[in-house]
Amino acid sequence: MPDPLLALAAAQAVTAGALTLHTLVNARLLHRPVPAETAAEPIAVLLPLRNEADRVEPCLRALLAQRGVAEIVILDDGSTDGTAGVVRAIAGDDPRVRLLTGAPPPPGWLGKPHACHRLAAATDAPIIVFIDADVVLEHPHAITGVAALLRRLRVDLLSPYPRLEAVSPGERLVQPLLQWTWLTFLPLRAMEHSRRPSLAAAGGQLLVADAAGYRRSGGHEAVRAAILEDIALARAVKRAGGRIALADGTPVARCRMYTGWRDLADGYGKSLWASLGPLPTAVPVLLFLLFCYTLPPLTALAAAATGHLTAAGCALLATLAGVAGRVRSAHATGGRAWPDALAHPVSVALLAWLTLRSHALRRRGRLSWRGRAVS
Incomplete structure (x- = not known):
């Protein structure tokens, strides 16, 4: 009788194991800027800001130190914390810097897409670079x-992920799950050559x-109106016949997206509901992730406790495969491998909880970010 x-x-x-093998292949295929x-040719850097007074300085000072940049266009998107004053104090009389004043987004627009739209309209440079305030x-x-x-x-759109x-x-x-996810599940070369808009990814930080x-x-x-405007933009580029690519941006940039658990939970709360689609789609995906990465150590313990040593060995191999994928992802993208990768089963469980929490917040109409409602 088969052993369940x-x-x-x-x-x-x-x-x-198969997914980790795919991670290893993708890690070898990563493009890296020199x-x-x-x-x-002229390059314009576009920086949208909203209530970033406490963390824009490192980003802006690094931008001012850039060579070969024609202009740096900054938009203060209705900040209430003195962000514009900080920008003026740091930029001084640098002729490359222009500071625009934002306006509330019109009906049907979310804040960041509107800010980026205005920034792009303010330059005629042939290459434009969108950067977030938490990128250095x-x-x-x-x-x-x-x-x-x-x-x-x-390509028409390049997403060089900074070191997180x-x-x-x-x-x-x-945080390491961001790079691990696309290295594990996204066929990078197929994405670059496929015309399918659904096969797209991007990171809005850079x-x-x-x-x-x-x-x-x-x-x-x-x-x-896209809460994940970066991925939506990549799909729009593909629909228009363009090409996109991902790259490892760790040689040139770093980013601390969130400072602490509360900030992280709020940040993911506003957007994770859109990452896997509606609940009928998201729940099977989350169950699959839990099956592959969170359940194996529990299976190993249960099997060992009941004397099923072969089953325990297989479950342990599954656990180690997940950890190995995290380690390779960290090495490929400048992250911390040890001991963080050992907690990969817990990381995936947290991701599932944050995703369900995001859906719940959306149903209650409680999504917001930096003092502005997200609807």
Whole structure:
């Protein structure tokens, strides 16, 4: 008679092992910018800000140190904490810097897409780089490096993921899942060559765009109501016949998205409901993730306790495969591998909880970010 526990453990091992193998392949395929390249054409850096007075300084000082950047256009999007004053004090009389004053988004627009739309309309540079206030460039040729990679790959939109800094325990549990997710589940080369808009990914912290391709796609106006405007923009580029690519941006940039658990939970709360679609779609995906990565150590314990040593071994292999995938993802993207990867089963469980919490907040109409309702 077949052993159900052994069958369960074997299925976990095979699935987790195959996914980790895919992580290893993707890690070898990652593009990386070379920061020492110079600009062959004008580049505009676009920085939307809303209530960022307490953390914009490192970002802005790194931008001012960039070489080969034609202009830095900043939009203060209705900040109430003195963000504009901080920008003026740091930028001084740098002729490259222009500070725009934002306006409330019109009906049907969310705040960030509207801010990015206004910024893009304010420049005629052939290459535009969107950057968030929590990104710090780590080389004076970082921007020219990612722009050169955009041209070398001949794509319309490039997403060079910065190195994600995770300090608090909650950040260390959840933040590495961003890179791990797309390295594990997204076929990178197929995404770059496929015309399917559904096969797309991007990270809004740092986006490099060919301005002509951006405008052909409709730009941020085409994604004005998207909570995940970065992924929606990548899909819009594909729908317009353009190409996109992901890259490892850790040689040129770092980013600490959230500072502590509360900030992280609020940040993911506003957007995770959109990442996997409606609940009937999201729940099976979450159950699959839990089956592959959270359940195996529990299966191993249950099997060992009942004398099913072969099943325990298979479940342990599944657990180790998940940990190995996290380790390889960390090494490929500049993250911390040890001991954080050992908590991968807990990380995936937290991701599932945060996703369900985000859906609940949306149903209650309680989504907001930086003092502005997200609807």
